[in-house]
Structures are given as structure tokens and as C-alpha cells.
Amino acid sequence: MFMGILTDLRSSISRATSSLFTGGEPKRIGIYGPPNAGKTTLANRIARDWTGDAVGPESHVPHETRRARRKENVEIKRNGKSVTIDVVDTPGVTTKVDYKQFLEHDIEKEDAVRRSREATEGVAEAMHWLREDVDGVIYVLDATEDPFTQVNTMLVGIIESQDLPVLIFANKIDLDEASVQRVSNAFPQHETVPLSALEGDNMDEVYDKIAEYFG
Amino acid sequence: MAEVTTTDDDGGEPPTEGIQIDMISADRMDGLRTMEKIRLILDGVHDDNIVILESGLQPEEESKLIERTMTEINPDGDGFTGIEIESYPGGSGGDNGFLGRLMGNDDPNTLTVIGPADRIETLHKDETLISTLITRQ
Ligand SMILES: Nc1nc2c(ncn2[C@@H]2O[C@H](COP(=O)(O)OP(=O)(O)OP(=O)(O)O)[C@@H](O)[C@H]2O)c(=O)[nH]1
């Protein structure tokens, strides 16, 4: 017990000193990707696994997340070491928002218009964060969908131009139509990690890679 | 009062039936600052034109174009719902990454098509061909 406290203390001291030398704050890792890819589901899983509480609501309706949300000081333990990151769940990026798309989800016009307005603000905010406020990116894709879209190409290009470390997550591998190969073919210059954020499949590799890339 | 009146019969205006395509040369774009480029593109798109860039935008400019586009969508207003944008080559071939830039390959040099989201639809796209459908209002 006492030893445990001592080790904890020692590790928090060494963490404090190491962060002194690496420039302080934990790295901010932005979770980016198109709407509905499973970004919030992933952010919630990471937060629940390591802090016990969630980040925000998940939904099959696109643009559920309309404001970047941060979960601070998520300490991920891997092989005796630990990495502390701030997880930023961002609104799905798109070049267009039409309020009519929400009417199909049984949302009234007034709400649909408001949701669209918030969604556009959210996307603008996400782009701003990406240019200024993140230290690394997890790019989440729905592996059942074609990864070769203009938004994906542009976003990955923007991330590359800033030399941010990036991991591509091929999500929803619990679904039959998922193709991890298609995702890794679309972005051969980056590492692709398959997972199901919903089912929790392959999370060990997910955390290994997060520690390796963002530690 | 069952009479239908058409008011677009004002002579001086160009015919509204057609679709205007603005092809902007790399030279023209080179002389502009980021916001000027974005304005040129978005003004064209707001006028319901199709804008074709000989040479694509830099990643930073694309990022600002997306941001600017979002702020100009007014769901309750003029019906602008954003842009559709396609370019090739796709840029995900590995050359545009860190190594590519290290070797001085910074110019995206990609043909880029941009139009109003509600009027342009990509039918097919690969590294050598973009096929788009443009609809009239
Ligand atoms: N089958 C399956 N469904 C998933 C998985 N991850 C997320 N989903 C579902 O996909 C839908 C979208 O999930 P979200 O986490 O809200 O997606 P998002 O990327 O945050 O979406 P926006 O906030 O709108 O950009 C929800 O219905 C989730 O339950 C997965 O691994 N497998």
C-alpha cells in the first residue's frame, strides 16, 4: 500500500519533470473524420476505459457532435509506461450542410435548421482547431464506406502539411461490409488500425498505437 | 388570377438557361492572397457557376475554404448549402506527405472543380478522371 503510494508519487514526479522538459501540457489529440464515422463512440470508449466517464452523445444522425469537446488528462497505461493525452472529439467535417437531410430523421424543420447552423459552426471550429490547437490526429473512417473521398483526401493533406503525427482508424469492423484493406490502400503512407469502437474490438492495438504515436 | 408571370424577361441579362463555367489559370491564382482566392471561388459558386482551377489549392487554403464555406451557409436564407469539390490526382498516393515535401514536391498542381453543392454531383472519380453531373436550378 505504502509502496504503491510511493511509486505513484515517484511516477507523478517524473511525469511532472518530463513534461517540464517536453513543454508542459499533455498532448492534445484531435479525433477527426467525416460525419458518422464513430468519432464520439471512440472518444467515449477511450474516456470510459481510462477515466470512467464519457465525452458526449453518439447518434446515427449525422452532425450529432457540433462543438469540439475535450476530455483532459486521459492517462493511458501501456507496458509499465503511461502516456497522458487530452482527447478532443470534433464535429464531422464536410463541405456542405443541407437542413433537409435532417428531415429524413424525423426532425422538425425548425430543429433541422438550428441543427444545420450549429453543424456549420462546428465544422468551422474543427478546421480552426486543426490549424492551431492539436498536436496529433486520429483520423476515423467508417470502413464500410468508400475512403477515397475529397474530404478525406483534403483533411489528410491538411494534417500532413502540418507534420502532425496521424493514425488512420478503420472503424466498424464488426460489420460484414467493412474493408480495412480499402482504407489502408487509400492512405498507404500512414498506419491503419482496424477497430470497432462500438464493440470494443482490437482496443489493445488501438492503445498500443496511441502510446507509440502520441506518447 | 391563374396567370403565370415570368419576370426574367429583362433583355439585357445573359440567358439564364445555361451554366457558366469559370476556368481560372494557375497564373491568375498565383498572384492572389489566400482570402482573395477563396473569395474568387465562393463568389463564383454563389452565382451558381462552376469554378475550375488549373492548379489546386494548398492544404492551408483548402482548410480555410472549408471554414469560410461553413460560415456562409445560411440554412434559412438564400439556399446556399455549401460546395462540392473534386480534384485529381487524389493526393493520397504518398508523394504529398513529408517525404514528398522534403523532395520539393510541394505544389499540389491538381485540377480542381468546385460548384454549388445542390447543383453538382460527382458520378465517378479516380486518379485520371472526374465525371460530374451539373443540374440546372
Ligand atoms: N456497427 C458499428 N457502429 C458504430 C461503431 N462506431 C460507431 N458506430 C455507430 O455509428 C453511428 C455514429 O457514431 P458517432 O460516434 O456518433 O459518430 P461521429 O463520428 O461522432 O459522428 P458526428 O458527431 O456526427 O460527426 C452511431 O449510430 C454509432 O453507434 C462501430 O464500431 N460499429
Ligand SMILES: [Mg+2]
Ligand atoms: Mg460525434
